[in-house]
Structures are given as structure tokens and as C-alpha cells.
Amino acid sequence: MSRGLNKVMIIGNLGREPEMRYTPSGRPVTTFTVATSRSWNTAAGEHHTETEWFNVVSWGNLAETCKQYLTKGKQVYIEGRLQTRRWEDKEGVKHTTVEIVASEMMMLGERREANHGEETGAAAETERQAEEDEFPF
Numbered sequence: 001m002s003r004g005l006n007k008v009m010i011i012g013n014l015g016r017e018p019e020m021r022y023t024p025s026g027r028p029v030t031t032f033t034v035a036t037s038r039s040w041n042t043a044a045g046e047h048h049t050e051t052e053w054f055n056v057v058s059w060g061n062l063a064e065t066c067k068q069y070l071t072k073g074k075q076v077y078i079e080g081r082l083q084t085r086r087w088e089d090k091e092g093v094k095h096t097t098v099e100i101v102a103s104e105m106m107m108l109g110e111r112r113e114a115n116h117g118e119e120t121g122a123a124a125e126t127e128r129q130a131e132e133d134e135f136p137f
Contacts (some may be wrong), residue, residue, distance in 0.1 A: 006081040012036035014074050020067040030063035032056050055099040079104040
């Protein structure tokens with residue numbers, strides 16, 4: 001039997017402030033959205049831009065780091081896997097969503113230190129995570 005591959009990498013900007021919650025067992029989980037854009041010209045010379053939005057979920061230490069350092073508008077690199085969740089709401093309506101479960105996050109762009117006014121390079125945080133059977137909310 002051959003192995004499959006489920007890996008996704010995106011670079012984009014945060015669409016909202018990260019939200020951190022905790023599972024009943026106390027494990028942190030942070031969710032946020034990332035927008036990626038692409039531009040192209042048609043054969044007729046018309047310029048088009050398309051933006052794609054991704055829901056991102058991070059767990060454990062990576063969740064804490066994302067909540068602490070990421071802010072709306074910040075450019076970020078996310079690496080992880082795609083996960084599809086299905087659930088039924090109180091009215092019996094079935095829902096499906098696809099999200100990126102992050103295994104690595106890197107803040108991109110320049111950032112200024114508050115104390116020294118010095119520019120620093122990108123910061124990175126990596127965590128290989130165990131599979132979660134259920135999303136807590």
C-alpha cells in the first residue's frame with residue numbers, strides 16, 4: 001500500500017485577529033484566517049486580481065505562539081495539512097468546511113523592536129502535532 005501526501009503551504013495576510021480557546025482537556029487551539037491573492041492579465045490586456053481565504057487552525061505551543069505574535073494584516077507563511085470537518089447544527093442543517101491544520105508558522109515582513117527601533121528578520125515557530133479526532137467547537 002502506498003503512502004499519501006496531504007501538505008499545503010500558503011503565504012498571505014491575516015484577515016482577523018487570532019482567536020484562542022481551550023479544549024475540555026486544556027489544550028490550546030487558535031483559529032484565524034489568511035488571504036492569498038494572485039493577479040493576471042487576460043489576452044485582451046485586462047488586469048484581474050483574485051483573493052482566496054483560508055481558515056487556519058493551530059494546536060498546542062504553536063497555537064499559543066500564533067495568538068501571541070500574529071495580528072490582523074500581518075504577512076505569514078503557513079504550512080500544514082488540509083482537513084475537512086462535517087457537522088449538523090441545531091436545526092439539522094449539515095455543514096462542511098475545509099481548513100488548514102498548521103504544523104509550521106513563519107512571520108514574514110519586517111518588524112520593529114519597540115525598545116531599540118531595530119529591524120529584525122523573520123521569526124519562526126514549528127510544532128509537529130498529533131492528530132485531533134474532533135474539533136472542540
